[in-house]
Amino acid sequence: MSDEDVKAETDSKPDADAETKAKAKAKAEPKPEPEPQAKPDAEAETKPEVKPIKPAIIRCQGIGRTFWRGKERLDVLEDLDLEIAEGSFEALMGPSGSGKTTLLNLIAGLDRPSKGRLDVAGRNIGEMSDAALAKWRSQTIGFVFQHFNLIPVLTALENVQLPLLLTKVPSSERKQRAQTALRVVGLEDRMHHRPQQLSGGQEQRVGIARAIVHDPKIIVADEPTGELDRQSADEVLTLLERLNREFGKTILMVTHDPAAAERATVLRKLDKGRLL
């Protein structure tokens, strides 16, 4: 543990530098990311403070999710209604077993509701086949995990390219896009490092780069700061804020950490499968 702390601390300074540089670059470059988010990007920059009222990108209508453990019935979510507007940054808090991860999994299309209707980015999740869901996820959702979940044998650049392997994007462009994403998270000088050569904070930023490389509308983050020290956690949260504000990503974050929840624009609390 202490090793990692030292590493994170020594790394933090150049990182901060890199981040400001990345910011500068992102502004200087006319096309930091492929077209689709160019528009919200521009919008975000012109009117950063005032949030326009946008249609809900996520709509839960009376959804429930039931699990069976043998003969025992577990209603993790019950009759839940929720609307999340496009471009918002929401945090979901709640004690263990409150169903927040289940809700996140449903919204991310990893799971289907047992009842009710769930629309995400214009699609009815409950009606999609496994294959259709997988394809939809690969285009619409970016995942950020608590344990980073990078592939240890791949370099940062290769890890970030992973979601693009499912697309028909040619390899030279895959590489270019991954580089851009790593630049956004301020790791352009760590592209050829393997996960074990990175600090926890850096690993999570690679994870974020992987979550945005295919330009998803929605980013879901399950305890993104759970494994990080305070300073790295702050950097990651700042990055998420930026993705929300500058790139217009809708972000849904599950967290235990009040400091993290504070950074979100909306805070929701879940207990025993119901929103409070």
Added chain:
Amino acid sequence: MTLVGLSIKNVSRNRLRAVLTVFGVAIALLAFVFIRTTLDAWTGGAEHAAQDRLGTMHKVTFTMDLPRTYFDELDGTRGSVPGVKAATYQSWFGAKHPVREQEFFATIAVDTDTFFQVYEDMEVPAEQLAAWKEDRQGAIIGEALAKQFGWSVGDDVTLVGTIYPGDWKFTIEGIYTAKRRAVDKSQFLFHWKYLNESMKEQAPARAERIGWMTTLIEGSARGAEVAQAIDARFEERDIQTRTMSERALNMEFLGSFGAILTALDVVSGVILVIMMLILGNTIAMSVRERTNEYGVLLALGFRPKHIALFVMGEGIAVGLLGGLVGLALAYPFINGMGRWIEDNMGSFFPYFQIPPHVAITSLALAMLLAGLAAVIPAYRASRLDVIDALRRIG
């Protein structure tokens, strides 16, 4: 980076295990190649044996001899069997080295005038051949036999007879080399006349007898027809003959070892099963350890078929790597040993080297079986539930 690249990179995940597995596959493959090479060397003698040479022997058993007069009828110049180009006769002498009696080699009494006309695939320098024909006690030996006992031209050698009792003295007059791989390079050839004259003195009943006759047939003649013609000639005699090509004869001899050959076949299959068990075990272990990672890939939108392909690809990569290492070990090891075997057990294995088709087959099998070994783990990995898999911390 590609999907295939990712799959192959996974091999290096757990280095120690990867090295052990590759080594295990390599050893298994080495054993497989060794057994297959042995089988091939064994049966290869038959497959490469001459088809244009016919052997004629006693109909009932090769252990009984024929009257020498049979040869006079058969020989193309004097006889009248069509299709016969040249003929010779010989007797199995069955002598042993006086000291190293365990080391088997063929000792044959041959007709000096005709032997090398029929055995065109054995080559003797002209002056050695001439000297041998002049020396009644002269012998020509194979290069492998010369090496085995350290004999060279001009040496006096005494052998102990088993079928023809007593001590027999010879002088090495020449050394033959083989022009075909099936030729036994450890034979000891000497004058049939030397044997016959001794028999006339010691055991007149055993004189003027020959073990078998060998004929070389015309290129255009058909072996089966000539063989039939030869046997027909002696059909009404007291002793009938059985004529067949050298290859058929060797095949028949091999038949007697059918059980051993089958056993070796089975054993070479068993080693492949062991290889699959090692591979399957390794792959199953890595799948188990990487469950969480597969969950991530599934979340990112990869399909179960991708996961299955990753697992299969990894298995095949290990198989290929193990196969290549195995072959790299096999060549120096088996061919080196093969040279020793050729020199010392030339009567059984005149040619003992890895045949190219065995190398190719074994490499292909290593990959194929690795793929097969990966099927069950791959299937299991592809059946993973995303959420379950994500929950497991790797």
Added chain:
Amino acid sequence: MIPISYNLRNLAVRRTTTLATALGVGLVVFVLAASLMLTEGLRRTLSLSGHDDAAIVMRKGSDNELSSTIADAQVGQIASAPRVKKGADGRPLAVGDVVAVIFVDLVNGSGKTNLVVRGVTSDGIAFRPELKVVEGTLPRPGTGEVMVGRKIEGRFNAVQLGGEIELRKNRMAKVVGVFEAAGSSYESEIWGDKDYVGQAFGREGMVSAVRVQLDSPGGFDEFALAVEQDKRLGLDAIPEREFYEKASENTSVFISAMGIIIAVFFSIGAMIGAMITMYGTVANRRSEIGVLRALGFSRTVILVSFLFESVLLSLLGGLLGIGAALGLGMVEFSMMNFQTFSEIVFTFQPTPDILVTALVFGGMMGVLGGLLPAIRAARTAPIEAMRG
């Protein structure tokens, strides 16, 4: 000490891996046991044919009956040598057989092979009390009747009750009986009348070898001296058991060398399999081992525990292998005997020694394969208990 049930449960939890590894070891043990059993089967088949108090006399230089010839007249001289036991009727117990081989077709038409034909007198049959006719009758002396050994009966064309075997042109032999001879190599032979067989193979007035019954096994030296001393006879005497042991030597050396080479190769493979599994086990249980260390278990105890688990694993495999090898007891194995170039049929013969050797060999694979992983386990620091 860490209880054994801990190891057993761990093996049970990782069922697939345990089974795969155990099977690997099992196959090695199987191959080793099978080849040793085969060698033993061959040795036993041939040595059963030999008696301690019998000697065989052949022409000097011959190492098998086929290449040896002795004139009928000499049989009497051999019989009158010292230490030869006398029968109830006061005649010395000495018999001469004519031995030849014939070519026969396999029943399934897949080839030909050589079979030994032995011409015997009625004394010759009486000389081998272990011989029992199990079907049909004994061949009548002086006729072309023969009996065939149990092991070759039905395997070759005409080699069955009522069959007609062609010894040579116009010399047919009618099979009237099937015999057993306590599992000895005689059971792979065809037996007929000495004179009839002798004529068929041009051996009138001679025999191939002479067997004598000695008054005691210790009498051999004196007997041999007498027989060999007479240089004019040109004969060699060997104790019968030694003769058969020599006859099996080449073939059994071949089989056991083959078996051992293969088993060694295989065992490296299986050892690596065990090593992979045990390394996997150790890696998976890292934090568990850390807890054990934190609780105060010493490195040695942990080393022994893991080594023990590995040995358990390979013994499990060894038992599987031995079980499979024992199943081979039913299989009859037939191959050419290098000595006579004729077919001999024998079985896989298990002995306690072989089973123990094979099992110990399997256990050794566990020890060698498990040692390095066990050392790694023993070197686990207690702090590992704190890590996920």
